Each structure stands twice: as structure tokens, then as C-alpha cells.
Amino acid sequence: MGECKAGTVRRYGKVSLVGATKSDEQTTDAPPNGRLGAALAATAGGLALGAAGIAAYAYTHGVPPGLISDRLGPATTLLTASLVAACLTAVVILALGVRALRGPDTARAAAATLAVLAAVTAFTHLNSIPADRASSLAGPGVRPILPLMQAGWLLSTCAALALLAGSVAMGSGKRPLGVGLLPWVALGAAVAVVAGSGLSTVATRGTDRSATATAIAVPPVPTTVGDQVAYSVVARRAGWVTPAGAGFVARTDDALVAFDGATGAQRWRFPFLEFPAGCQPVTVRSTGSGPDAVVLIECRREYSEQYMGGTDPHLVALDAMTGEVLWFSDDGWYLQGRVQASPDALPVRRGDDIGSLDAHTGQKRWTRPLAEDEKCTSFGDDVTAVAHSVVVVAQCADTAALHLFDGHTGQQRDIDLRSAPGGLPEGDVQYDLVAAEGDVVAIKVDPRAGADSVLLAVDTRAGTIERVPATAYLSDVISARTGAYPGAVLQLDDRHDPAEQTGLYLVGQRKVLSANDVETQGDNIPTGLRWALVGDRLVSAMGYYDDPALLVVAPDGTVDRRPSPCGTDVGGVVTVPGALLVLCERGDGNSLWGYDVLALR
Incomplete structure (x- = not known):
């Protein structure tokens, strides 16, 4: 009893092949825990392969499609180095695993590998270098x-730990490889994939995601002024309400939202949390209505609504019909010109460089440095656009010109501009761009002392200039710098007596219309939203004499x-596909809460 007879073989265990017959079973000299x-x-090999797969996913998806950036070098280097290192790590762990299964003791090599990987893991979690390099990858998608x-x-690291444990358990001795181990490899890889997917889900959980829409027919722009409110929505900023796609866009506290102009239904939504951390929304541009229209949003860091300015501008372009992100950039260019932009001439600026942007691709059609006579700034917008040209107001030294x-x-x-009829005021003069529509720009020539100001209407296509009589305060700093200055209609006079005539200038037509019984007020309404052209009528919701009124001015005045x-409040107006919108101020007299946007039909 208990004695081994001569010729018997002690069996510690067997490694079976999947689907193997009895004759395929092979005896090993492994200890009982060899299996x-x-x-x-x-499993360690599977985990290492899965980790390499995660690194490959990060490398191929790290730079989202549509990103335009000139500072991706550090992030690209990080992703490339991580992928190469992860692949080498997988090769090492697989090689050590195969070696362990063949018999030699690999515990010492596995322990060394574990120590190295633990150090690398600690570095990626605790050192600021990886985080700093990855921070340049921020934005939608x-x-x-x-x-x-x-x-x-x-x-x-877990793979190296499993390899070390397996090496210790197997010890040394010759063992054959078997396909019965493949399920364990698959298990390790599956654990890695599930862990990576779960982490990605957790990292984005609770994030305000964008919502897109399908393209629809564009309703016609109204040509008559209705008196029925078809629907209403709420907007946080008046200057952001502009025609786009099949309706219009408006800003809420936390998103840019597109609405169907015919029904007021929300179509798509872009949350501002999609911007990089700390980048605050500043302004918006739209290339108009229709299936090819594009909406652009700009954000800046360290931005103050009171003092404007800000640093590190980012641009995001959205398909105006669907809300899908077309591209976004962090290369420092920021938007210029009116909110209602031309797709053929979309001006951008970066420092002393200007350019023209392709709204669909984000590529610059051309760029150039500002000339010396273009570097003197006014209180408003020095770079704008007309239908097909970028316009720069040049006013340094003795220069007074428009560069197209x-x-x-x-x-x-x-x-x-000095060729204007009647000449220009002498001395220290400032040139402010106050309106732009079609091929026409309106320039206010304002002497800093002495003579009265002069308003010039310049037809940029024909190259002709005419003087326009004007006494009103034609623009304000916020309207000018955010692009919310007038397009179709510019009010020329601030009349406090409705019996006096008020001049209304149709910018694109270069025509003055004189009207009686017009008195307006509303300092919180951007100048570009104070009047709208609806068919052949001029409309304003800033009428105020005894009570607020909606003013509709006929072609004969x-x-x-x-x-x-708007009840007891004044408002702005803008025509969009499907409706005339009236933007009613809402506040308590001390502060402005926002605007109720009413659609008239």
C-alpha cells in the first residue's frame, strides 16, 4: 500500500486540447495547480492584447474628424508613443507567457515586467505631462x-500581474501548448474591451450631448406683416437670433438651438459644454437659409461680457439644416463681420492677420497681414464683408479708404473715401462701419472735435460714394463688435417728437425713406434688430410714444x-423663413432676463 511499483509513472496533471481524444492527451510534470x-x-496575453487595442483606438480616434489645429504635436506624440509602447508590452507579455507554458521558469522576468508597468501606470495617472499633452484635444466629438x-x-499592469501569478503557479517543466488555452486569451481580451467601453461610457455619462435633425423643406420668408402670434420661444441674447437653415437659431443659457421657422419646433441643439473647458460662447454667424447654410459659433477663454476681449478663440461650424458638426478649430482665428454673413466672403482675423474662411470646410481661402494703414482701430468693426468681398477700413495717418x-x-x-462728394471733415477723424447690406457699406465719419459727423454710403461694386444726412447715434460698441449691426435698414434720426420726420435708410438700395409719427426707444436692442424689411414694408417693435407699438412703414412713408x-415692453425684429420674429425684452427694470421670441403671421 502506498508504494510505487517499478515502471509506474506519477501523473500530476494533464493539459487537454479542446476536442482532443484520449490519445491526444499528454502528460506533464507540472504541479497540481499547473492548469x-x-x-x-x-488570460494575461488576452489582457495585453486588449490594452494594445485600447491604445490603437485612442490613436485612431484621438483626433476627431473635422478638427483644424496647429498645436496637435504634443497630443499626437503622446498617442503614438502610447500605442507603440502598448504593442511592445503586448509582445513581451505574450512572449513570456509562451515561454512559461513551454517550461522555463519566467517568474523573475514577469516580476520585472510588472514593476516597469506599474511605474508607467503610476506616471500616466500622477504626472501632469500626459494630461497637459492630451489637453490640446478638446471640443465636439x-x-x-x-x-x-x-x-x-x-x-x-494587471496582465503582468496575472502572468507573474501564472508563472509561479506553473513552476518549471516541459509543457505543451494547447488550443484549450484560447478561451482564456479571449476572456482576457473581452475583459479589456468591456473595461475600455465601460470607462468611455462613465467618462461621458451626464454630459450634455448635441441633438441633430434631418433636413426639411425651407419655408418662404414672409412678405407681409401679420398680427397673429403663431408660436413663441425663449432666447437669452437678442443678437444671436438670426436666420439659419429652415428657420432660425437662438441662444439659451447653455446651448445654441435651431427652430423650425414655420412651427417653432426645436430641430437641433448644440450644448456649450461641447466647447473646451473654460471656453465661453461669444458670438454666432450664419450664412443664411437653405440646404447649404452654415452656422458658426465662437468661444473664448477669459471672456467678459462687460469688457469683451478674451483669449484663445475656438470656432465650431454646424450644418444649419441638421446641426451636425462640420469642423472646429483652435488655431486662433476669430469671426468678423455681420451676424448674417456671406458664404462667399466670411472674414476672420488673428492678431494682425486677416483672411477669408470657407464656411463648409474651415479652410482659409487666403490670409494676409494687415497693412500699416489698416492697423488703426475704431470703436467698432474694422473688418467686415459685403456679398463677395472682405472689407477693411483703412484710417491710419492720412489714409481714408476701404480696402476690398x-x-x-x-x-x-x-x-x-476722400473722394466723397463735399469732402470730409479735417483734423483728427474716426471712421466707423455702421451698416452693411449687399454690396453697400455705411461708414460714419466722426471728427473727434469740432465739425458734425458725416455718413457715407459706399457701393463697393461700382466704387461710388454718396453722403447721407444723419443725426442719430447710429451704432453702439456691443452691436458693432458682436456683428449685430444693421443690414437692410438704418435709422438716421433719433426723433423725440413724432410729428417730425424720421429718416430710414435702405442700405442695399441706397435709398432714404422719410416717415412721420416715428419715435423709438430700446437701448438693449442691438442696432441690427431695430428695423426689418418685410416685403416693401419697414417694421420696428421699438415704437414708443404713449404706449409701445409695432410700427409698419409703407413705401410712401x-x-x-x-x-x-410685446405688451408694455419694446423689442427687436428679424425676418426668418416662415415668420417675422419679434424679440420682446423681459426684465424687471433693473436687469434684463432675456427675450420672448414671438412669431407673427
Whole structure:
């Protein structure tokens, strides 16, 4: 009893092949826990392969499609180094696992590998270098690259730990490889994939995500002024309400929202949390209505609504019909010109450089440095656009000119403002761009002392200039710098007696319309929203004499005073596909809360 007879073989265990017959079974000299060790070694290989897969995903998806940036070098280097290192790590762990399964003792090599990977994992979690390099990847559609990379190295460390445990369990001795280990490899890889997917889900959980829409037919722009309120929505900023796609866009506290102009239904939504951290929304541009229209949003860091300014501008372009992100950039260019922009000439600026932007691709059609006579600034917008050209107001030293640059080619031509009929005021003079529509820009020539100001209407296509009589305060700093200055209609006079005539200038037509019984007020309404052209009528919701009124001015100057849909408040107006919008101020007299946007039909 208990004695081994001569010729008998002591069996510690067998490694079976999947689907193997009895004759395929092979005897090993492994200890009783050799099967566990082999399973751990195989699982380690799967974990290492999964970690390499996560690194490959981070590398291929780290830079989202549509990103335009000139500072991706550090992030790209980080992703490339992480992928190469993860692949080498997988090769090492697989090689050590195969070696352990073949018999030699690999515990010491596995322990060394574990120590190295633990150090790398600690570095990725605790050192600021990976986070700093990954921070340049921020914006719409960006994946949680740094957490994925950290998870990949943590999984690699777990793989090395499993390999060490398996090596110790197996000890040494010759063992054959068997396909029965493949399920353990698959298990390790599956654990890595589930961990990576779960981490990505957790990292984005609770994030306010954008909502898109399908394209629809564009309703016609109204040509008559209705008196029925078809629907209402709420907007936080009046200057952001502008025609776009099949309706209009408006800003809420936390998102840019597109509405169907015919029904008022929300179509798509872009949350501002999609911007990089600390980047605050500043302004918006729209290239108009229709299937090819684009909406652009700009954000800046360290931005103050009171003092404006800010640093590090980012641009995001959205399909105006669907809300899908077309591209976004962090290369320092910011928007210029009116909110209602031309797709053929969309001006941008970066420091002393200007350019023309392709709204669909984000590429610059051309760029150039400002000339010396273009570097003197006014209180408003010094760079704008007309239908096909970028316009720069040049007013340094003795220069008084408009420099025009073709929106596609950048070819330059100039218009000398000193050739204006009647001449210009002498001395220290400031030139402020106060309106732009079609091919016409309106320039206010304002002597800093002495003579009265002069308003010039410049036809940029024909190169002609005419003087326009004007006494009103034609623009304000916020309207000018945010692009919310007038387009179709510019009010020329501030009349406090409705019996006096008020001049209304149709900018694109270069025509003055004189109207009686017009008195307006409303300092919080951007100048670009104080009047709208609806068919052949001029409309304003800023009428105020005894009570607020909606003013409708006919081509002959007669005024139809209607009850204001805003009640006791004044408002702005803008025509969009499907409706005439009235933006009613809402506040308590001390502060402005926002605007009720009413659609008239």
C-alpha cells in the first residue's frame, strides 16, 4: 500500500486540447495547480492584447474628424508613443507567457515586467505631462483619450500581474501548448474591451450631448406683416437670433438651438459644454437659409461680457439644416463681420492677420497681414464683408479708404473715401462701419472735435460714394463688435417728437425713406434688430410714444401703428423663413432676463 511499483509513472496533471481524444492527451510534470497557472498566463496575453487595442483606438480616434489645429504635436506624440509602447508590452507579455507554458521558469522576468508597468501606470495617472499633452484635444466629438490611455496601462499592469501569478503557479517543466488555452486569451481580451467601453461610457455619462435633425423643406420668408402670434420661444441674447437653415437659431443659457421657422419646433441643439473647458460662447454667424447654410459659433477663454476681449478663440461650424458638426478649430482665428454673413466672403482675423474662411470646410481661402494703414482701430468693426468681398477700413495717418479683397482669391482693390462728394471733415477723424447690406457699406465719419459727423454710403461694386444726412447715434460698441449691426435698414434720426420726420435708410438700395409719427426707444436692442424689411414694408417693435407699438412703414412713408405684441415692453425684429420674429425684452427694470421670441403671421 502506498508504494510505487517499478515502471509506474506519477501523473500530476494533464493539459487537454479542446476536442482532443484520449490519445491526444499528454502528460506533464507540472504541479497540481499547473492548469490554473496556464489559464492565468493565457488570460494575461488576452489582457495585453486588449490594452494594445485600447491604445490603437485612442490613436485612431484621438483626433476627431473635422478638427483644424496647429498645436496637435504634443497630443499626437503622446498617442503614438502610447500605442507603440502598448504593442511592445503586448509582445513581451505574450512572449513570456509562451515561454512559461513551454517550461522555463519566467517568474523573475514577469516580476520585472510588472514593476516597469506599474511605474508607467503610476506616471500616466500622477504626472501632469500626459494630461497637459492630451489637453490640446478638446471640443465636439473628442473621446476621453487620457482616461482610455490610463485604463490601457492599468490593464497592462494587471496582465503582468496575472502572468507573474501564472508563472509561479506553473513552476518549471516541459509543457505543451494547447488550443484549450484560447478561451482564456479571449476572456482576457473581452475583459479589456468591456473595461475600455465601460470607462468611455462613465467618462461621458451626464454630459450634455448635441441633438441633430434631418433636413426639411425651407419655408418662404414672409412678405407681409401679420398680427397673429403663431408660436413663441425663449432666447437669452437678442443678437444671436438670426436666420439659419429652415428657420432660425437662438441662444439659451447653455446651448445654441435651431427652430423650425414655420412651427417653432426645436430641430437641433448644440450644448456649450461641447466647447473646451473654460471656453465661453461669444458670438454666432450664419450664412443664411437653405440646404447649404452654415452656422458658426465662437468661444473664448477669459471672456467678459462687460469688457469683451478674451483669449484663445475656438470656432465650431454646424450644418444649419441638421446641426451636425462640420469642423472646429483652435488655431486662433476669430469671426468678423455681420451676424448674417456671406458664404462667399466670411472674414476672420488673428492678431494682425486677416483672411477669408470657407464656411463648409474651415479652410482659409487666403490670409494676409494687415497693412500699416489698416492697423488703426475704431470703436467698432474694422473688418467686415459685403456679398463677395472682405472689407477693411483703412484710417491710419492720412489714409481714408476701404480696402476690398475678393472673398475667394484675395485680389485687392481700393476705394478712396476722400473722394466723397463735399469732402470730409479735417483734423483728427474716426471712421466707423455702421451698416452693411449687399454690396453697400455705411461708414460714419466722426471728427473727434469740432465739425458734425458725416455718413457715407459706399457701393463697393461700382466704387461710388454718396453722403447721407444723419443725426442719430447710429451704432453702439456691443452691436458693432458682436456683428449685430444693421443690414437692410438704418435709422438716421433719433426723433423725440413724432410729428417730425424720421429718416430710414435702405442700405442695399441706397435709398432714404422719410416717415412721420416715428419715435423709438430700446437701448438693449442691438442696432441690427431695430428695423426689418418685410416685403416693401419697414417694421420696428421699438415704437414708443404713449404706449409701445409695432410700427409698419409703407413705401410712401405713412406709418401704421399697431398694438405691440410685446405688451408694455419694446423689442427687436428679424425676418426668418416662415415668420417675422419679434424679440420682446423681459426684465424687471433693473436687469434684463432675456427675450420672448414671438412669431407673427
